[in-house]
Amino acid sequence: KAxxxxxxxxxxxxxxxxxTLSCSPISGHRSVSWYQQTPGxxxxxxxxxxxETQRNKGNFPGRFSGRQFSNSRSEMNxxxxxxxxxxxxxxxxxxxxxxxxxxRTDTQYFGPGTRLTVL
Amino acid sequence: xxxGEEDPQALSIQEGENATMNCSYKTSINNLxxxxxxxxxxxxxxxxxxxxxxxxxxxxLRVTLDTSKKSSSLLITASRAADTASYFCATGSGxxxxxxxxxxxxxxxxxx
Numbered sequence: 447k448a449x450x451x452x453x454x455x456x457x458x459x460x461x462x463x464x465x466t467l468s469c470s471p472i473s474g475h476r477s478v479s480w481y482q483q484t485p486g487x488x489x490x491x492x493x494x495x496x497x498e499t500q501r502n503k504g505n506f507p508g509r510f511s512g513r514q515f516s517n518s519r520s521e522m523n524x525x526x527x528x529x530x531x532x533x534x535x536x537x538x539x540x541x542x543x544x545x546x547x548x549x550r551t552d553t554q555y556f557g558p559g560t561r562l563t564v565l
Numbered sequence: 566x567x568x569g570e571e572d573p574q575a576l577s578i579q580e581g582e583n584a585t586m587n588c589s590y591k592t593s594i595n596n597l598x599x600x601x602x603x604x605x606x607x608x609x610x611x612x613x614x615x616x617x618x619x620x621x622x623x624x625x626l627r628v629t630l631d632t633s634k635k636s637s638s639l640l641i642t643a644s645r646a647a648d649t650a651s652y653f654c655a656t657g658s659g660x661x662x663x664x665x666x667x668x669x670x671x672x673x674x675x676x677x
Contacts, residue, residue, distance in 0.1 A: 450607075477663050489653065489667035502664040536607060540663060552596065552657065554665060556608040 448473065450539050450557035458563045464525040467560045471518050471539030477501075478520040479554060480512060483534040492535075495520055527564045534559045571654060571668040579676050584641045586671040588654030589634075595657045597630055598665070599639050601650045608653070611639075644675045 451470045459465050471478050479502075480492040491504040495514035512522040518539075524531055538554035572587045588597070596615045600608040614621045614630045614637065621628050627640040641648055651672050655665040 479663055479665070481665075481667075488669045489655075489665075491664050491666070494663045496663070504664070534605060538608075538665075552663070553598065553610055553613050554663070555610060556600070558607040559605075561605070 450537055450555055452535075452537050452557040452560050454560060455558065456561045456563075458565065459527050460565050461527055461529060463527050464523060465527060465562060466521055466523045467535055467537075467562075469520045469522075469537030469539075469557060471520070471537075472555055475539035475541050475555075476518050477540040478514055478518060479538045479540070480520070480522050481536045481538065482506075483536060483559075484530075484532070489536070492522065524562075529564050532562060532564045534561050571652070571671040573671060574669070575672045575674070577674040577676065578644055580644060580646055582644055582675075584644050584648070584673055584675070586639045586652050586673070588637045588639070588668055590637075590654075590656050590666075590668075591635065592656075594632070597628075597637050598655045598657070599626075599628060599637075600653045600655060600667075602653065602670070603650045611652075641673075644673075646675050646677045649673060649675045 453468045477496045479494040481489050483489045492506055493500055493512050494502040498514045509525045514520045536556050536559045538556045540554045570589050578584055594616055596613055598613045599611040602608050612623050612628050614628050625642045630637045651670040653667050653670045655667045
Protein backbone atom coordinates (compact mmCIF):
# COMPACT_ATOMS: atom_id res chain seq x y z
CA LYS A 447 0.00 0.00 0.00
CA ALA A 448 1.16 3.53 -0.69
CA UNK A 449 1.83 5.59 2.39
CA UNK A 450 0.42 8.92 3.45
CA UNK A 451 1.24 11.65 0.97
CA UNK A 452 1.34 15.37 1.59
CA UNK A 453 1.57 18.22 -0.85
CA UNK A 454 3.30 20.49 -1.24
CA UNK A 455 6.45 19.43 0.60
CA UNK A 456 7.77 22.96 0.96
CA UNK A 457 6.00 26.29 0.97
CA UNK A 458 7.08 29.88 1.49
CA UNK A 459 4.47 32.52 2.24
CA UNK A 460 4.41 36.03 3.62
CA UNK A 461 2.56 37.32 6.63
CA UNK A 462 -1.12 37.89 6.06
CA UNK A 463 -1.44 35.37 3.26
CA UNK A 464 -3.36 32.14 3.52
CA UNK A 465 -2.23 28.63 2.71
CA THR A 466 -3.84 25.28 1.96
CA LEU A 467 -2.07 22.00 2.62
CA SER A 468 -3.23 18.65 1.29
CA CYS A 469 -3.05 15.13 2.68
CA SER A 470 -3.95 11.83 1.06
CA PRO A 471 -4.31 9.02 3.59
CA ILE A 472 -3.42 5.39 3.18
CA SER A 473 -6.01 3.66 1.02
CA GLY A 474 -8.89 2.47 3.19
CA HIS A 475 -8.07 4.74 6.10
CA ARG A 476 -10.89 7.04 7.12
CA SER A 477 -9.31 9.03 9.94
CA VAL A 478 -6.94 11.89 9.15
CA SER A 479 -5.21 13.94 11.84
CA TRP A 480 -3.07 17.03 11.53
CA TYR A 481 -0.16 18.06 13.73
CA GLN A 482 2.08 21.10 13.90
CA GLN A 483 5.73 20.68 14.84
CA THR A 484 7.88 23.60 15.91
CA PRO A 485 11.20 23.70 17.78
CA GLY A 486 9.63 25.55 20.68
CA UNK A 487 6.31 23.77 21.15
CA UNK A 488 7.14 20.38 19.71
CA UNK A 489 4.40 18.27 18.15
CA UNK A 490 0.91 19.58 18.78
CA UNK A 491 -2.41 18.16 17.67
CA UNK A 492 -4.48 20.40 15.40
CA UNK A 493 -7.59 18.38 14.50
CA UNK A 494 -8.84 15.02 13.35
CA UNK A 495 -11.40 14.19 10.70
CA UNK A 496 -13.37 11.01 10.22
CA UNK A 497 -15.93 10.49 7.48
CA GLU A 498 -15.86 14.17 6.53
CA THR A 499 -16.59 15.29 10.11
CA GLN A 500 -14.23 16.96 12.53
CA ARG A 501 -14.13 14.59 15.45
CA ASN A 502 -11.39 16.12 17.62
CA LYS A 503 -9.86 19.56 17.84
CA GLY A 504 -6.74 20.89 19.49
CA ASN A 505 -6.10 24.29 21.04
CA PHE A 506 -5.40 26.37 17.98
CA PRO A 507 -7.01 29.63 16.90
CA GLY A 508 -9.81 29.71 14.36
CA ARG A 509 -7.33 30.72 11.66
CA PHE A 510 -6.54 27.02 11.43
CA SER A 511 -9.25 25.03 9.76
CA GLY A 512 -9.61 21.83 7.86
CA ARG A 513 -11.93 19.60 5.95
CA GLN A 514 -12.15 16.08 4.68
CA PHE A 515 -13.57 14.90 1.40
CA SER A 516 -15.63 11.82 0.63
CA ASN A 517 -12.50 10.00 -0.56
CA SER A 518 -10.90 10.69 2.87
CA ARG A 519 -8.40 13.16 1.46
CA SER A 520 -8.01 16.12 3.77
CA GLU A 521 -6.95 19.72 3.50
CA MET A 522 -5.97 22.17 6.16
CA ASN A 523 -6.08 25.90 5.73
CA UNK A 524 -4.32 28.63 7.65
CA UNK A 525 -5.55 32.14 7.08
CA UNK A 526 -3.83 35.43 7.91
CA UNK A 527 -0.45 33.78 8.33
CA UNK A 528 1.80 34.87 11.18
CA UNK A 529 5.54 34.36 11.56
CA UNK A 530 4.85 31.86 14.33
CA UNK A 531 2.98 29.62 11.92
CA UNK A 532 6.29 28.59 10.39
CA UNK A 533 6.44 24.88 11.13
CA UNK A 534 6.42 21.37 9.83
CA UNK A 535 2.81 20.29 9.34
CA UNK A 536 2.29 16.58 9.59
CA UNK A 537 -0.70 14.57 8.55
CA UNK A 538 -1.46 11.11 9.88
CA UNK A 539 -4.00 8.54 8.84
CA UNK A 540 -5.53 5.68 10.71
CA UNK A 541 -8.07 2.96 10.03
CA UNK A 542 -11.40 2.59 11.80
CA UNK A 543 -10.69 2.28 15.49
CA UNK A 544 -11.38 -1.14 16.88
CA UNK A 545 -12.75 -1.92 20.32
CA UNK A 546 -10.39 -2.43 23.19
CA UNK A 547 -8.33 -5.50 22.57
CA UNK A 548 -9.43 -5.48 18.94
CA UNK A 549 -7.45 -5.11 15.77
CA ARG A 550 -4.48 -2.76 15.77
CA THR A 551 -6.27 -0.06 13.88
CA ASP A 552 -5.53 2.93 16.07
CA THR A 553 -1.93 3.21 14.98
CA GLN A 554 -1.38 6.50 13.21
CA TYR A 555 0.82 6.55 10.12
CA PHE A 556 2.43 9.84 9.28
CA GLY A 557 3.23 11.50 5.98
CA PRO A 558 6.52 13.26 5.21
CA GLY A 559 5.13 16.65 6.19
CA THR A 560 4.85 20.08 4.62
CA ARG A 561 7.50 22.59 5.68
CA LEU A 562 5.84 26.00 5.82
CA THR A 563 7.99 29.12 6.11
CA VAL A 564 6.28 32.43 6.76
CA LEU A 565 8.35 35.53 5.97
CA UNK B 566 0.57 20.95 26.52
CA UNK B 567 3.04 18.09 26.40
CA UNK B 568 1.88 15.03 28.27
CA GLY B 569 4.86 12.83 27.60
CA GLU B 570 8.31 13.79 28.75
CA GLU B 571 11.22 11.86 27.33
CA ASP B 572 14.41 11.32 29.22
CA PRO B 573 17.17 11.93 28.38
CA GLN B 574 16.76 14.81 25.94
CA ALA B 575 19.89 13.68 24.10
CA LEU B 576 21.84 10.44 24.08
CA SER B 577 25.10 9.65 22.32
CA ILE B 578 26.38 6.09 22.09
CA GLN B 579 28.69 3.92 20.03
CA GLU B 580 27.48 1.48 17.39
CA GLY B 581 26.68 -1.88 18.92
CA GLU B 582 25.68 -0.47 22.29
CA ASN B 583 22.15 -0.48 23.64
CA ALA B 584 20.12 2.70 23.93
CA THR B 585 17.40 3.23 26.50
CA MET B 586 14.95 6.08 26.39
CA ASN B 587 12.29 6.80 28.96
CA CYS B 588 8.94 8.49 28.74
CA SER B 589 6.69 9.70 31.53
CA TYR B 590 3.13 10.88 31.19
CA LYS B 591 0.53 12.47 33.41
CA THR B 592 -2.96 11.13 32.76
CA SER B 593 -4.53 7.73 32.20
CA ILE B 594 -3.91 6.40 28.74
CA ASN B 595 -5.43 3.95 26.27
CA ASN B 596 -2.13 3.21 24.63
CA LEU B 597 1.38 4.54 24.15
CA UNK B 598 3.24 4.67 20.88
CA UNK B 599 6.86 5.28 19.99
CA UNK B 600 7.87 7.07 16.82
CA UNK B 601 11.17 7.87 15.14
CA UNK B 602 11.89 11.02 13.17
CA UNK B 603 14.91 11.57 11.01
CA UNK B 604 16.03 15.20 10.80
CA UNK B 605 12.79 17.09 10.30
CA UNK B 606 11.08 14.46 8.21
CA UNK B 607 7.87 12.55 8.89
CA UNK B 608 7.35 10.29 11.85
CA UNK B 609 7.87 6.57 11.49
CA UNK B 610 5.75 4.39 13.73
CA UNK B 611 7.84 1.95 15.73
CA UNK B 612 5.60 0.21 18.21
CA UNK B 613 2.30 0.55 20.07
CA UNK B 614 1.70 -0.82 23.54
CA UNK B 615 -1.77 -0.89 25.03
CA UNK B 616 -2.52 0.08 28.60
CA UNK B 617 -3.17 -3.56 29.58
CA UNK B 618 0.20 -4.72 28.23
CA UNK B 619 3.48 -4.56 30.11
CA UNK B 620 6.08 -5.38 27.49
CA UNK B 621 6.33 -5.69 23.71
CA UNK B 622 9.09 -6.62 21.35
CA UNK B 623 9.66 -5.81 17.71
CA UNK B 624 12.97 -6.79 16.19
CA UNK B 625 15.68 -4.90 18.09
CA LEU B 626 13.08 -2.85 19.96
CA ARG B 627 11.72 -3.58 23.40
CA VAL B 628 9.09 -1.40 25.00
CA THR B 629 7.87 -1.59 28.56
CA LEU B 630 4.92 0.15 30.12
CA ASP B 631 4.31 0.74 33.82
CA THR B 632 0.91 2.34 34.24
CA SER B 633 1.32 2.59 38.01
CA LYS B 634 4.34 4.83 37.50
CA LYS B 635 2.94 6.38 34.31
CA SER B 636 6.13 5.61 32.47
CA SER B 637 7.44 3.70 29.48
CA SER B 638 10.86 2.81 28.19
CA LEU B 639 12.17 2.07 24.73
CA LEU B 640 15.25 -0.11 24.42
CA ILE B 641 17.11 -0.36 21.13
CA THR B 642 19.61 -3.19 21.20
CA ALA B 643 22.78 -3.46 19.12
CA SER B 644 22.38 0.07 17.82
CA ARG B 645 23.45 1.09 14.33
CA ALA B 646 24.41 4.44 12.85
CA ALA B 647 21.10 4.35 10.95
CA ASP B 648 19.27 4.48 14.29
CA THR B 649 20.42 8.09 14.67
CA ALA B 650 17.17 10.05 14.95
CA SER B 651 14.78 11.69 17.37
CA TYR B 652 12.49 9.36 19.25
CA PHE B 653 9.09 10.41 20.55
CA CYS B 654 6.55 8.80 22.77
CA ALA B 655 2.91 9.62 22.16
CA THR B 656 -0.12 8.83 24.23
CA GLY B 657 -3.72 8.38 23.26
CA SER B 658 -6.17 8.98 26.07
CA GLY B 659 -9.75 9.65 26.97
CA UNK B 660 -12.30 8.93 24.32
CA UNK B 661 -9.94 9.22 21.43
CA UNK B 662 -7.01 7.23 20.22
CA UNK B 663 -6.72 9.66 17.33
CA UNK B 664 -5.59 12.69 19.31
CA UNK B 665 -2.02 11.94 20.25
CA UNK B 666 -0.08 13.90 22.82
CA UNK B 667 3.66 13.86 22.15
CA UNK B 668 6.67 14.34 24.34
CA UNK B 669 9.54 16.58 23.29
CA UNK B 670 11.65 13.64 22.19
CA UNK B 671 15.08 12.14 22.73
CA UNK B 672 17.76 12.86 20.17
CA UNK B 673 19.77 9.67 19.76
CA UNK B 674 23.16 9.82 18.06
CA UNK B 675 24.85 6.53 17.25
CA UNK B 676 28.51 7.00 16.41
CA UNK B 677 30.12 4.54 13.97
